[in-house]
Amino acid sequence: xxxxxxxxxxxxxxxxxVLLGFQSxxxxxxxxxxxxxxxxxxxxxxxxxxxxxxxxPSPEDIFAFSSEKLKFSSSLLNPTDKxxxxxxxxxxxxxxxxxxxxxxxxxxNGQNQESIKYLGTLKELSSKLGLESVFxxxxxxxxxxxxxxxxxxxxxxxxxxxxxKKALEIQGKNxxxxxxxxxxxxxxxxIIINSIDSxxxxxxxxxxxxxxxxxxxxxxAYLEQFKNKPGIQETIDQLKPLGEAYKKxxxxxxxxxxxxxxxxxxxxxxxxxxxxxxxxNFNALKKCITDIRQEFTSNK
Amino acid sequence: MKALxxxxxxxxxxxxxxxxxxxxxxxxxxxxxKPVHPWRYNTASKSAxxxxxxxxxxxxxxAKGNEYRIQFFASPVFNDEVQVKIVDLNTNQVVIDLPGRMxxxxxxxxxxxxxxxxxxxxxxxxxxxxxxxxFAPAQPTSLKIMIEVKEHSNVTYxxxxxxxxxxELVVKKIPVTKxxxxxxxxxxxxxxxxxxxxxxxxx
Numbered sequence: 063x064x065x066x067x068x069x070x071x072x073x074x075x076x077x078x079x080v081l082l083g084f085q086s087x088x089x090x091x092x093x094x095x096x097x098x099x100x101x102x103x104x105x106x107x108x109x110x111x112x113x114x115x116x117x118x119p120s121p122e123d124i125f126a127f128s129s130e131k132l133k134f135s136s137s138l139l140n141p142t143d144k145x146x147x148x149x150x151x152x153x154x155x156x157x158x159x160x161x162x163x164x165x166x167x168x169x170x171n172g173q174n175q176e177s178i179k180y181l182g183t184l185k186e187l188s189s190k191l192g193l194e195s196v197f198x199x200x201x202x203x204x205x206x207x208x209x210x211x212x213x214x215x216x217x218x219x220x221x222x223x224x225x226x227k228k229a230l231e232i233q234g235k236n237x238x239x240x241x242x243x244x245x246x247x248x249x250x251x252x253i254i255i256n257s258i259d260s261x262x263x264x265x266x267x268x269x270x271x272x273x274x275x276x277x278x279x280x281x282x283a284y285l286e287q288f289k290n291k292p293g294i295q296e297t298i299d300q301l302k303p304l305g306e307a308y309k310k311x312x313x314x315x316x317x318x319x320x321x322x323x324x325x326x327x328x329x330x331x332x333x334x335x336x337x338x339x340x341x342x343n344f345n346a347l348k349k350c351i352t353d354i355r356q357e358f359t360s361n362k
Numbered sequence: 363m364k365a366l367x368x369x370x371x372x373x374x375x376x377x378x379x380x381x382x383x384x385x386x387x388x389x390x391x392x393x394x395x396k397p398v399h400p401w402r403y404n405t406a407s408k409s410a411x412x413x414x415x416x417x418x419x420x421x422x423x424x425a426k427g428n429e430y431r432i433q434f435f436a437s438p439v440f441n442d443e444v445q446v447k448i449v450d451l452n453t454n455q456v457v458i459d460l461p462g463r464m465x466x467x468x469x470x471x472x473x474x475x476x477x478x479x480x481x482x483x484x485x486x487x488x489x490x491x492x493x494x495x496x497f498a499p500a501q502p503t504s505l506k507i508m509i510e511v512k513e514h515s516n517v518t519y520x521x522x523x524x525x526x527x528x529x530e531l532v533v534k535k536i537p538v539t540k541x542x543x544x545x546x547x548x549x550x551x552x553x554x555x556x557x558x559x560x561x562x563x564x565x
Contacts, residue, residue, distance in 0.1 A: 111416070111417070112417050112418065112419060113410075113416070113417075113418050113419070114418075114419040114420075114421060115408055115410055115418065115419065115420045115421070116421050117406035117407070117408050117420055117421065117422045117423075117553070117555070118406060118423070119404070119405060119406055119423070120405035122405070123404065123405050123406075127425065127427065220403075220405065223405065224392075224405060227389075227405075228389040228390075228393075231389050232387055232389065270425075273425060273426065273502040275502075276423040276424075276502050276503065276504050277423045279504075280421055280423050280504065283421070316501075318500075324429075324496075324498045326496070327496060328429050328496035328497055328498040329457050329458075329495070329496065329497050329498070330497075330498050330499075330500050331424070331450040331452070331453070331457060331497050331498070331499050331500070331503055331505070332424075332426065332450065332452050332453070332499040332500045332501035332502060332503040333450070333452045333453040333500065333501060333503070334500065334501065335452060335501060336501055337501075337502070
């Protein structure tokens with residue numbers, strides 16, 4: 063085919079300008095699929111539009127705090143044979159998060175065979191979410207090499223989670239990341255709160271559940287960014303009662319050491335307001351988390 | 363008819379341009395960073411696609427019992443022209459408010475002056491350190507990290523060797539003003555987070 067260079071060149075330039083224009087408009091308004099909001103406290107001169115990213119911890123990071131003090135119980139895991147029953151995208155995504163947390167829980171507790179089993183379930187579910195590439199031969203080889211080593215298994219669990227997140231980011235599936243984050247975070251809370259036999263004011267795991275209020279708020283804000291995507295509003299509605307339960311926790315002023323920096327120069331942040339949790343709050347949170355987890359995993 | 367074919371072909375080819383530019387994958391940046399013990403990689407780290415002239419926020423929940431180190435990295439296309447402000451959401455206090463770079467005329471940056479430019483460990487040292495910011499939450503809190511990516515300047519700097527007043531050969535950056543106004547450029551901005559358990563009795 064002979065090209066008419068004059069008209070070809072002109073049409074290329076024009077169409078490139080149009081398409082780049084679209085891209086630029088899209089990018090300027092919302093490069094990540096995130097929301098735009100005005101923020102009066104930001105301190106910048108003018109907040110005409112803004113993209114907000116919520117940075118959430120992985121299940122392995124959450125368990126890193128509590129694993130030493132929690133007794134492993136396989137009865138808390140979501141059975142792997144339920145994976146095949148999740149058919150709609152919402153339950154596939156949230157339960158992918160649930161299984162990520164289960165795998166991390168097994169890995170931090172040195173449960174090698176269980177970890178491999180849950181990794182297999184993630185692999186099975188991943189093909190339904192377009193994530194087959196994460197579970198390639200390289201990961202399989204590494205699992206074979208390191209499966210006897212608890213620390214390596216933890217690393218593999220964490221790296222798998224990060225690879226999943228990265229693959230979804232590349233595919234622009236930010237709402238799927240939000241659903242997986244919701245399922246993963248809730249499963250971590252379910253496991254931790256149901257591993258605690260009885261209430262005690264000094265239990266660090268109970269305090270961790272209370273302190274996770276910050277993460278919960280970020281998670282809800284993150285989900286809100288995608289509330290128009292299929293299944294997200296349902297997840298938000300399911301999690302709302304937990305927000306109500308968290309609101310009932312009181313905040314108390316604790317003694318402030320008054321230091322602005324630590325001995326090694328870190329800036330001290332967070333102030334002197336501590337989230338306090340009573341036995342009544344604890345029981346309410348436990349019931350709420352258990353009920354929502356039941357809804358997430360029951361595949362209704 | 364031929365012109366129409368060419369227009370369609372032209373549109374098809376140019377449609378590939380944005381696809382190619384979107385293939386830039388910011389998330390890959392994080393794969394190359396490995397913390398040194400006792401620091402651990404924190405999965406909340408994020409490398410995001412950003413545009414010049416725009417503002418971004420990163421909300422990072424932090425737990426008591428850990429110490430956190432945050433570092434920032436930006437694609438060279440931004441020429442370090444950013445402003446970073448960090449607010450502790452528990453107290454609403456601004457804990458960091460720094461530019462990405464020092465103005466050219468002010469010379470080399472020192473520790474605590476910028477968020478992106480490496481500084482010398484000691485005066486005269488050749489060891490360069492990338493800025494980092496350590497935080498120790500006394501209570502669980504969230505940090506709001508606000509990034510303003512400045513309008514892309516139409517001034518670029520060209521390196522030129524010259525003799526200084528001591529007779530030593532030095533590399534100088536000479537500003538060159540391009541024609542036209544600022545253009546929108548796209549790149550990655552990275553919030554890299556690592557953490558470690560707090561030492562006993564740190565505060």
